[in-house]
Amino acid sequence: MEKRISFNIGNKVIGDSHDVLIQSMGDKKTTNISYLVKETNDLARMGMDLMRFSVLDKADAFALKEIKKQVNIPIIADIHFDYRLALLAIDSGVDKIRINPGNIGTEAALREVIDACKKKSIPIRIGVNSGSLNKFRGKTSSPAEDFLLAMDETLNIFQDEKFDHLVLSLKTSSPSLLSELYLKAYQRYPYPLHIGLTESGFGTEGSIKSAIGLYPLLSRHIGDTIRVSLADDRREEIRACKVLLKAFGIRKNLPDLVVCPTCGRTQIELKPLSREVANHLDYVFKDIKIAVMGCPVNGIGEAKDADYGIAGSGKKDVYLLFSHGSPIGLFDKDEALRRLFDYIDKF
Ligand code: SF4
Numbered sequence: 001m002e003k004r005i006s007f008n009i010g011n012k013v014i015g016d017s018h019d020v021l022i023q024s025m026g027d028k029k030t031t032n033i034s035y036l037v038k039e040t041n042d043l044a045r046m047g048m049d050l051m052r053f054s055v056l057d058k059a060d061a062f063a064l065k066e067i068k069k070q071v072n073i074p075i076i077a078d079i080h081f082d083y084r085l086a087l088l089a090i091d092s093g094v095d096k097i098r099i100n101p102g103n104i105g106t107e108a109a110l111r112e113v114i115d116a117c118k119k120k121s122i123p124i125r126i127g128v129n130s131g132s133l134n135k136f137r138g139k140t141s142s143p144a145e146d147f148l149l150a151m152d153e154t155l156n157i158f159q160d161e162k163f164d165h166l167v168l169s170l171k172t173s174s175p176s177l178l179s180e181l182y183l184k185a186y187q188r189y190p191y192p193l194h195i196g197l198t199e200s201g202f203g204t205e206g207s208i209k210s211a212i213g214l215y216p217l218l219s220r221h222i223g224d225t226i227r228v229s230l231a232d233d234r235r236e237e238i239r240a241c242k243v244l245l246k247a248f249g250i251r252k253n254l255p256d257l258v259v260c261p262t263c264g265r266t267q268i269e270l271k272p273l274s275r276e277v278a279n280h281l282d283y284v285f286k287d288i289k290i291a292v293m294g295c296p297v298n299g300i301g302e303a304k305d306a307d308y309g310i311a312g313s314g315k316k317d318v319y320l321l322f323s324h325g326s327p328i329g330l331f332d333k334d335e336a337l338r339r340l341f342d343y344i345d346k347f
Contacts, residue, residue: 005190007165009123010074010095012049014167014224015192020250021049021225022241023194024234025078030060030067037070039234044073046238046282047254050225052076052098061088068093076125083109090116096167098125101154102132110154114161121165125194126154129171144180147172148188155189167225169194175213182217192224203232207240218248239282255281255344258291258303266294268312268319273333277310280341288347290340300325308343310336 006015014021024043026036030053040051055061055077068075076096077089083105086097090113097117104110117124128150136150147170158166168191170181178197185193197213200206210228217223228240245251259274274292281290291309293299299311304325313320319336321328323343331339 003190005164005166005192007123008121009050009076011072012074014123018224019049020223020245022047022238022245023050023052023076023225023227024048024237025052025227025229026054027234029056030054030063033063033066033070037067040067040071040073040075043234043238044071046235047242047285048073048238050074050076050096052078054078055085055089058085058088061085061092063092064089064094065092079104081105083113086113087116090120090122094122096123096125098127100127100129100132101150102129102134107157110157111161114158114163117165118161118163123165123167124158124163125167125169126151126158127169127171127194128154129198143177144184147181148184151185151189164191166191167194168192169196171198173197173199175209178213179216182222183220186217186220186222193222194225194227195223196227196229198229200229201231203230203236203240206230206232207236210240211244214244218244218250221248221250235282252287253285255284255286256289257281258289258293258306258309260293260299260302262294265297265314266312267314267316268294268333269317270294270312273310273319273337276337277340280344284344286344286347288344290344296320300327307347308340310340 004016006018012021028035074095076098077094078098079086080100081103128147132150133146136146140146140149168189172178182195195217197210200209226241228237230237242254246254257278262270277292289306291303291306293303293311295312296314300322303309308323311320313330319331319333321336321339
């Protein structure tokens with residue numbers, strides 16, 4: 001498909017050749033305004049572009065107005081079951097609405113939401129999931145085609161309304177179905193795609209399963225916004241998205257951190273040290289490679305393509321700072337870290 005659709009979501013642009021936007025979702029009820037504002041702003045400093053919030057009732061829809069005032073990234077209202085909550089969220093100033101066509105209600109209700117979004121130039125994400133499939137299940141030759149049939153039927157209404165500021169998502173917790181669905185969707189629709197495995201589990205398994213499902217997509221640069229849904233601290237979701245986008249060369253201005261697994265040669269407290277370095281790099285947006293290695297025997301040589309690094313010196317609690325395989329000097333931990341962060345900040 002040649003020309004792909006792009007448009008604004010608040011102050012961001014999505015679609016066609018624009019950046020893949022990283023997103024996450026608030027992990028408390030939306031009336032917890034101060035908690036969610038802090039979470040959103042913290043994650044935005046790490047590189048999150050969009051934040052989504054559940055709207056269970058009127059109080060949540062009204063809370064979005066306060067949240068919107070206190071954050072600088074676009075916010076998305078997640079609507080299920082009651083289209084009137086979408087109308088209230090639109091009045092609260094949200095930048096995008098996410099609906100599930102399987103439970104939004106009647107066609108008239110959906111057209112009312114489309115009309116309200118059209119008036120304020122607010123895009124809509126259509127999120128088809130297995131709950132949307134009831135009347136389509138088994139209607140085609142495969143589960144993937146059932147999903148797409150459900151999407152087609154909803155899209156007919158949007159096309160009739162001449163509304164094309166749409167983001168599409170096809171939610172599944174199966175990595176192989178995820179790949180198949182989005183490869184087909186990319187061929188079939190010109191709209192931006194929201195990619196990500198749903199309900200993928202805790203940090204390690206969820207990241208691995210997500211990477212497996214997303215590999216066929218990201219390696220072809222398919223996907224316009226990404227969420228790695230994890231049953232974990234939301235910071236891990238942003239880290240996982242950044243690792244994937246960096247690894248596939250989709251975002252270059254991110255750091256690459258190399259950390260050795262440690263072994264009997266390690267004479268320093270490598271794990272807390274590397275965690276401190278990783279925490280610092282959460283807020284660095286540069287194409288820089290940093291290494292944290294346990295010993296000088298293999299460490300410096302193996303990490304000689306790193307711009308900067310710290311290795312154990314072979315002596316207890318003595319840290320060797322290096323750059324491109326050449327030693328800079330020996331320091332205690334605090335001084336080594338201070339100098340490393342200084343080099344990173346000036347890079
Ligand atoms: S870099 Fe040194 S400490 Fe780390 S795993 Fe390799 S040999 Fe062991």
